[in-house]
Amino acid sequence: MMNDRPADRRKPLKHRVKIALRGTVANVSYYSGFSRMLARRSRQPRLTILAMHNVESPPSTDFLPPDMKTPAALFDRLVAILTKTFPTFTVDGGVRALRDGKLAGAAVAISLDDGYKDNLKAGLPILQKHGAKGTVYVEAGAVGERKLSWTHCYFWVLHHKGFEFFIEHYKTLSKDAAAIAQLEAEACAGGDLRYHLKRILKYKADINDRDATCEAVMRQAGGDPPAVAAQIYLSPDEVRELDRAGIEIGGHTISHPILARCADSDVEREIGDGRRRLESWLGHPITTFAYPWGRKWDYDDRAVGALAREGFVAGCSMDPGTNHPKSDTLQLRRYAVDSGVSIPDLVAEASGTFDFVRKYLKLPV
Numbered sequence: 424m425m426n427d428r429p430a431d432r433r434k435p436l437k438h439r440v441k442i443a444l445r446g447t448v449a450n451v452s453y454y455s456g457f458s459r460m461l462a463r464r465s466r467q468p469r470l471t472i473l474a475m476h477n478v479e480s481p482p483s484t485d486f487l488p489p490d491m492k493t494p495a496a497l498f499d500r501l502v503a504i505l506t507k508t509f510p511t512f513t514v515d516g517g518v519r520a521l522r523d524g525k526l527a528g529a530a531v532a533i534s535l536d537d538g539y540k541d542n543l544k545a546g547l548p549i550l551q552k553h554g555a556k557g558t559v560y561v562e563a564g565a566v567g568e569r570k571l572s573w574t575h576c577y578f579w580v581l582h583h584k585g586f587e588f589f590i591e592h593y594k595t596l597s598k599d600a601a602a603i604a605q606l607e608a609e610a611c612a613g614g615d616l617r618y619h620l621k622r623i624l625k626y627k628a629d630i631n632d633r634d635a636t637c638e639a640v641m642r643q644a645g646g647d648p649p650a651v652a653a654q655i656y657l658s659p660d661e662v663r664e665l666d667r668a669g670i671e672i673g674g675h676t677i678s679h680p681i682l683a684r685c686a687d688s689d690v691e692r693e694i695g696d697g698r699r700r701l702e703s704w705l706g707h708p709i710t711t712f713a714y715p716w717g718r719k720w721d722y723d724d725r726a727v728g729a730l731a732r733e734g735f736v737a738g739c740s741m742d743p744g745t746n747h748p749k750s751d752t753l754q755l756r757r758y759a760v761d762s763g764v765s766i767p768d769l770v771a772e773a774s775g776t777f778d779f780v781r782k783y784l785k786l787p788v
């Protein structure tokens with residue numbers, strides 16, 4: 424599931440200038456051929472891990488927000504360009520190569536989070552067509568028990584019934600008075616309501632009350648959470664099919680919680696039992712993991728420690744950027760990709776062009 428952006432509603436001027444400069448550098452370096460030349464010639468080891476969710480837009484995922492979707496045609500173009508420009512790895516293979524000094528330059532790993540059915544139906548044929556490697560991070564409860572997370576219930580209700588329906592029914596069904604008051608205040612404040620209400624539910628609401636209430640509101644709206652989960656998530660058989668096709672399957676917990684808000688025992692259970700459930704389906708070890716939501720404030724040292732105790736080779740965050748030989752392999756950075764991705768920006772990041780420009784041209788990109 425996609426990370427959230429900070430709560431500020433307007434980005435400061437300095438930040439907007441940096442984004443504009445970065446875009447210009449990305450485009451000039453891409454269309455002049457510089458970033459692709461640098462990718463081929465640089466001997467600085469670096470691993471850029473892409474993070475995506477849905478790979479096409481079947482009607483069953485209409486209710487999910489655009490920042491979770493990379494249309495199949497765009498994914499095809501992206502993978503074609505990446506495989507022509509960089510060696511591709513699974514996260515496990517890329518991290519081992521980076522850690523063991525076996526990367527001779529810039530490399531890319533493609534990861535897909537949560538375990539959506541379209542990863543198999545649309546994503547796998549595209550990866551195979553271009554000879555690309557890939558990793559799918561699987562939410563074990565959604566796949567194994569058809570348990571739909573509160574976020575998906577929330578998105579489903581917004582899509583089918585709108586904000587007013589959601590807030591009215593949430594008020595009736597929830598016992599969390601503080602969260603209700605904040606939701607109502609946000610609804611009056613305007614802006615991107617889908618994002619602002621989700622932020623309250625994610626970081627402020629009581630976890631158990633929120634989970635039960637979102638599911639109940641979806642049922643009141645005529646939705647069937649297990650049926651929707653079965654429509655959009657892989658089945659264990661389909662996870663096996665991806666595994667047999669050479670796609671790495673990685674851990675992504677059981678219920679996709681914000682690990683920083685979980686009790687100690689739940690952090691261990693979500694990470695360890697989630698892993699063992701995948702291993703029971705596949706019959707071999709799971710070696711890499713992606714933190715749900717993934718920003719620095721969404722997981723903490725307890726989660727990183729649990730990964731270390733479990734013996735994971737790698738843990739992926741959603742902090743943007745590229746990984747180097749000295750990067751913390753249990754808190755790797757990733758580059759988020761959705762339908763609005765700029766391929767020149769991605770190639771500039773993965774090739775080291777932005778680092779080059781910062782170092783030699785002293786520009787703040």
Ligand SMILES: [Zn+2]
Nearest residue numbers: 424536537715
């Ligand atoms: Zn996720």
